[in-house]
Amino acid sequence: MNHSITRMTRAVRSDVGSGWWDEYYIANCIGSQYVIRNYLAPGESTSWELAGVTVVAKKRSNRTGVPKAAETWTYNFSCDAFQVTVRSVWHRGDLLTPLKTHTRVVKVLPDTEEARQSYNSWLRAIAAI
Structure with a gap:
C-alpha cells in the first residue's frame, strides 16, 4: 500500500472514529473530489440532478486556516439509498490542496455500511472512481 494512503487511513480512523470509518471512506472521498472538481464548479447555491442523484450546493463560512479568498461549500448528494454531505474548499478556481483535508465526506445518512x-x-457508475 502507498505510504501516503496508509498515513491518510490512520488519520481518518483517528479523526472520525473507528465506528464511522470503513473500507469505502477513502474511495468515497476521492470520488467526491472528482465529481465536485469536474461537474460542480463553485457558484451560486443551487441544485442539480446527476445520474439519478440530487446534488445541492451551499456556500458556507470558511474554515480556519484557509486563505481569505477561499470559499467553503457543502455538497449534499441524495437519493433513496443515501444522503452524503461533502465539505469542499475552492481557491482560485480549483479545489484547495491538500484534498484529503479540504474536500472530504463529512456525513453519511443513514450511518450504515x-x-x-x-x-x-x-x-463507480459515473466513472468517478
Missing part, C-alpha cells in the same frame, strides 16, 4: 457502499457504487 450499506449507504456508504451505495454511494460508492454510484460514484
